[in-house]
Amino acid sequence: MSLLKGVRVISFNHFLAGPHAAQMLGDMGADVIAVEPLDGAFQRNWAVAGHFVAGESVNHLNTGRSKRSIALDMKSTAGRAIAERLVAGADVVMENFRPGTMAKFGMGPEDLRARYPRLIYASATGFGATGPFAHRPGQDLLLQAMSGLAAHTGPSEGPPVPLGSVVIDHHTAVLCVLGIVASLFAREQTGDGRRVDVSLLQSAIDLQGEPLTAWLNGAPHDDGPRAPQGVASWFSSAGHGIHRTADGCIAISMAAPAVLARALDLPELAEVSPETMLKERASYNRLIVAQVATRTTAEWQAALDAAGVWNAPVEDYDAVRENPQLAHLGAFQTATSSGGAQVTFVSHPVHYDGATLPIARVPQPLGAQTREILAEVGYAADEIETFLTDDVVRAASAA
Known part of the structure; x- marks a missing residue:
């Protein structure tokens, strides 16, 4: 093409x-x-x-x-x-x-x-x-x-x-x-x-358009430019980030406290407002970190999926290579190099008329x-x- x-x-x-x-x-x-x-x-x-x-x-x-x-x-x-x-x-x-x-x-x-x-x-x-x-x-x-x-x-x-x-x-x-x-x-x-x-x-x-626009226009950042352990960013609420499980790590996306309470079996979060969840994120995040560590990644994926909370396991490059969606998209291609070796290349990232x-x-x-x-x-x-x-x-x- x-x-x-x-x-x-x-x-x-x-x-x-x-x-x-x-x-x-x-x-x-x-x-x-x-x-x-x-x-x-x-x-x-x-x-x-x-x-x-x-x-x-x-x-x-x-x-x-x-x-x-x-x-x-x-x-x-x-x-x-x-x-x-x-x-x-x-x-x-x-x-x-x-x-x-x-x-x-x-x-x-x-x-x-x-x-x-x-x-x-x-x-x-x-x-x-x-x-x-x-x-x-x-x-x-x-x-x-x-x-x-x-x-x-x-x-x-x-x-x-x-x-x-x-x-x-x-x-x-x-x-x-x-x-x-x-x-x-x-x-x-x-x-x-x-x-x-x-x-x-x-x-x-x-690359930083969203957080910069927030910061430059007065978004609160009293606790500095980075978030507590496990929280994704300075503007993220408790829970939104990467947490260690019993056998790996899982990323949990933003969700209302009441929804997280059901998904993570944490009744302490059920009545917490989104504003309080953000303002007091360090203490609430410690609850989430302790709870997530008690079960495997697969167990939490099932619970979070059932509650409608977006999530994903943390995967290394070996797992990425085996990702079925990336395989479907043709994200990697193998060809013979000019030196005669089989080389795996990262594909051109745009599809044209559905084709890689x-x-x-x-x-x-x-x-x-x-x-x-x-x-x-x-x-x-x-x-x-x-x-x-x-x-x-x-x-x-x-x-």
Whole structure:
């Protein structure tokens, strides 16, 4: 399914947010050309938990599919000329370097949009393209700390807690794709390109829209930014959170005190008002924690389901892989990597006409399409061989 067929994207991205955004565009049918240094972009050479599969970094496997690869020395005159020729035929240019980096090569947003008025130039930065923090290094954990996300995560009895996934990077990627697709639509109407800027910082704020709006507009928070042990958040009432059972943990969603009293066999809650349940949540939550610990997760699921209280067992990644609903949705797909290993990928998360997009191209070896990309933009075979000999570009070895 080629929803973005005919759209060419030149990706100068590295690490996570930018490459993941480019991958999503490729999943949707865009022709994404990943331009990497001669020794490969960062994500090829650094892996989650130091793990490589058949010689391929897990980071690259996570963000490298649905693209073609060209390895190019942008510091050389010939390399910059090749990059310029690639950009000349592009609809979208993407990068996620610190502000000003691409301008050093004469390929900043102002440079390129002046030469190519229809071009959409998308930048993902840590803190934004301008401003007092613009040149700071941006990384997910740092932005969790600065945005209030970490301060509002974890129980009040302990320190702030980082989330178990790099959610800000992933959300930044989605916002980048949103901006690019909207700009492509607008260009069809106006004929003009556009600059798209997203940042980890503002993405982190966007992730917290509900609690931030409450906090900034006077919602009570007398006991601080985090809730007592087991309660989900600073604005949650007693019971709404994750609690230990006799054999695991269970998440219990918001419910009226009287309903919780029946479901959990806690008559002490029967006459408690919702306002009191929130105001005195620490003491009431201790009752709930003690009671939930007396039975198994399955027993509580049955009791909560019978009372109409939303709930879910706390599952690790092994259980998630076996989740029947995720299997139905096609959330994971297994394919043979370029290194010959069977790799399980996280699927493109959107369904189109009820269908999950298949993996059209697994992550490619560095420079796998160098020759064909150069030929497409008009270089003759002897010129390409000269570039290879002069180390302006690199190509993957023939299989």
